[in-house]
Amino acid sequence: MTQKVQLFITCLGEQFYPTVLEGMVTLLERLGVECQFPNAQTCCGQPFYNSGFQSEAGKLAKTWLQTFGQSEAPIVSPSGSCVDMVRHHYPELFPAGTPEHAQAVAIAQRTYEFTEYLVHVLNVTDVGAYFPHKVTYHASCHGLRGLGLRTEAKQLLGAVRGLEMIPLNEEETCCGFGGVFSVVYPEVSRAMMQNKVQNILASGAEMVVASDAGCLMNIGGGLRKAGSSMRAVHTIEILAASESNGGLKRGAQ
């Protein structure tokens, strides 16, 4: 029986990281999973929810649930943050006993972050990737603490041939993105980002890997601002790299 999944590409993924999304499809298909793409999907509502606009977020959540409720297939996303929103906050948005609440609870259980889906549903840790580079890893907050994914991405990266993992000082400290936080208190966000960037530069790695678009935008931008040519890449980009495609595709910085 072939597994089917619905791709939940997220706003930031769609706008800035198309190669990550392509990589996700390539990898899933390589593992024998059939991908579906609900074309009506937009934003899950997280930016509004995190800004306190719960009723506004509720409207987007309703649309999202309708869109992904069309199919019974599990939902897979390259963002721990957006999955955390669906899994933990959607059920809070609707009063218990309403059909929306029931739907939110049911969908929450079949919505997965990408590395989580690979390791815990497909039981795969070696995707056969080849990536002969020294990398360091930043643990994104919502995947880490929201979804409790402490080891999954590292297990997958650990199995990549040629890859050398360099430990990152303060790996689990927030990079200062925080969604709306980054523009509401830019100076605090800057201080946190600079701290992260300093640690990354000091690691001696060739690039930094993370599993969430928000962190990549922030850290990648921070590296560039610091005058470094080092790149911030998504875990999926590395997992999709093989000897035949010769490493990373050119994509988001």
Add this chain to the structure above:
Amino acid sequence: MSERPTYIKFGEYTEHIPANIPAAVQQATGRFLGLRQMRVSEMPQWEELRQAASNIRLHTLENLDFYLEKLEQNVRAAGGQVHWAADAAQARATVLEIAKEHNVKLAVKVKSMATEEIGLNHALEAAGIQTYETDLGEFIIQLMGTGPSHIIVPAVHLKKEEIAELFTQKLGVEAPPDPVKLTAIARATLREKFLSAEMGVSGGNFLVAETGTLVIVTNEGNGRMCTTMPDLHVAVVGIDKVVPDWETLTVLLKLLARSATGQKLSTYTAFISGPRRAAGENGPKEFHLVLLDNGRSKILQDPVARETLKCIRCGCCLNVCPVYKNVGGFAYGWFISGPVGAIFSPQILGTEAARELPFASSLCGACADVCPVKIPIPKILLHLRRRVVEGDEFAPASAPLMVRAGAKLGTFALGVPWLYRFGTRLLPIFTAPFRKDGWMSSLPAPANLWTKVRPFPAFRANFRQWWAKRTK
């Protein structure tokens, strides 16, 4: 100190953070966290303890009237007197009245957050009562004329050089930047105060309902000095500090010092059950307990935010918070700072005065991970953000109308699939003039709030086209 602020300008403060604060704060908090980690790794039952502590605190809060009554009875039975203060003003007035009755001229204080909360020092000084903080950190910030910048290390933001300079200026003594010598100077100054003070003022870490016992945890001998040397001891304690009995107290004590400073137990844990009963016994002639509400019973009515009151003021959430570590405690504008300050202050001061604080977090969740009583701080932050922007049954919205209109417009546009897709196609075109090497290094307002810190990646959506082509 810590007068009740009318509006807390977190954002404005963070634009000019004194350069030395983050370094000083990071050094101290890093040390505490490292020690805490050691203590936690020694205790395989740590998570069970946290859960037990959380249950104890919640159970007590949910039955607070019962335990407070029991506490009152038992404090009285032990010979103490109990006063109820609905708010800060009443608490100050109560303490002043007691002080006047006893003709107090000089008061010595144990470090206490509750007295910072009610601004007691100012009130005492204004009434002509000389007041001395006797905890070294509190002594320093009192000389400085500021409030505390950390729950358990009030002067964490200062370096020893700054303290030496302060002592030289304010105490008129030769003070070298040497912690041991500085402590000796403070000690010598305070010794005579202990001997001549007519009143000792303290807060309290816990109140044991079962026996009417006040529990004070300190690392300096000053706590016992303040509560035994003067004939009068007045304790101001929040009503949230009550615990049912000694068994539950034990659980909380196991967590407190480990989470706070990484000690197994603080150097001194004092248990005070009423005044001295017989001549020759230790302790004051009179013991007064002022139980402070100051908005706490209102917080209790909110089932989500109620958990705020589980706090045992260990300061661990500050130590682990990347925001706190980069801005220091003063950014939070009141006596309590860091993640717990960001949820406590808006509830006590109101979301009008402290509406910036719930947003002063990246929601990274590090605080909730370490909190020994498992307060879901990010969840409460979100709950309060909602109160600020949408309003709830406890307070009307206080965010500017523009912000609210913007959110409505945003969700509308994002909620219509074709409109979203249309926008997605337009964005790369509209932003083309700003693009260079895949980045946009400066954008017009309001996007410049992002680009002033780091460049923005170029819009490059094409997944839908890619998908459409390959499935054709």
